[in-house]
Amino acid sequence: MSRHDTTGRRQFHVDVAGEPARAQGVRRQVPVRALHSEVAPVRQLGAGVVRMPAGHHTKPHVHPRSEIVVHVCSGVAASLCGPELRPVPHRPGSVVWMPPGLPHVAVNLDDTDDLVAFEVRADPTFERDTTLCPDLDRPAEERVRRLRHDHPAAGRHR
Numbered sequence: 001m002s003r004h005d006t007t008g009r010r011q012f013h014v015d016v017a018g019e020p021a022r023a024q025g026v027r028r029q030v031p032v033r034a035l036h037s038e039v040a041p042v043r044q045l046g047a048g049v050v051r052m053p054a055g056h057h058t059k060p061h062v063h064p065r066s067e068i069v070v071h072v073c074s075g076v077a078a079s080l081c082g083p084e085l086r087p088v089p090h091r092p093g094s095v096v097w098m099p100p101g102l103p104h105v106a107v108n109l110d111d112t113d114d115l116v117a118f119e120v121r122a123d124p125t126f127e128r129d130t131t132l133c134p135d136l137d138r139p140a141e142e143r144v145r146r147l148r149h150d151h152p153a154a155g156r157h158r
Contacts, residue, residue, distance in 0.1 A: 037124040046126030050119050052077075055111035057144050060085075060103055060136035066122040066129040068098040075115030078147060080105040085136065085143045103133045105140045109151045 035047040052058070052075070060080075070090075077090040081104050090096060098104060100122070108115040123129040 033126045036126040042124045044122055044124060045120060046123045047118070047120045048126050049073075050117050052106060052108045052115040052117075054108060054113055055148075056115075057107040057140075058105050060105050060133040060140045062101055062103045062131050062133055063098070063121065063123065063129045064131055065100050067100055068096075068122070069120045070094075070096040070098070071118045072096070073116040073118055075113055075117075076109045076151075077115050077117075078107045078109060078151075080107065080140060080143055080147075083136070085140055087143070087147055103136055105136070105144065107144055107147060109148060111148075 032051070033046070033048040035042060035045065072090045072092055072094045074092050079088045079090065079096060080086065081088055081102060083103055085105065088096070121129070
């Protein structure tokens with residue numbers, strides 16, 4: 001649904017609960033694009049909901065040109081940031097800013113509940129400005145394994 005404001009510019013509204021989830025993308029997340037260049041005349045922003053299955057983590061990746069703001073809606077997570085994959089914990093209500101070019105891995109620390117986050121990116125497509133970092137695959141797997149082992153939400157229902 002859209003409407004015009006008092007200056008004649010179009011406003012845009014979408015109910016993300018009614019939008020279909022796309023298949024897991026290159027980052028191994030399930031994005032539901034809400035605001036992007038295919039549905040609104042956005043120039044510098046894209047936004048949507050990202051769901052990550054329980055016990056899951058993304059592949060190491062970077063957004064070379066895009067700043068990202070993430071608001072964690074539900075779930076317990078961590079981001080592994082930079083080439084050293086430094087863990088930064090998140091919980092519902094956390095707001096995270098990622099600068100352009102920062103390698104990172106998102107980790108759902110819970111093995112029973114999905115992680116849900118709302119993201120705003122400086123990428124009007126909400127998906128194209130992503131590059132995988134295969135040189136970080138092996139260290140990321142080890143860091144994720146240790147992080148999940150040490151976190152109380154991981155394995156709590158085993």
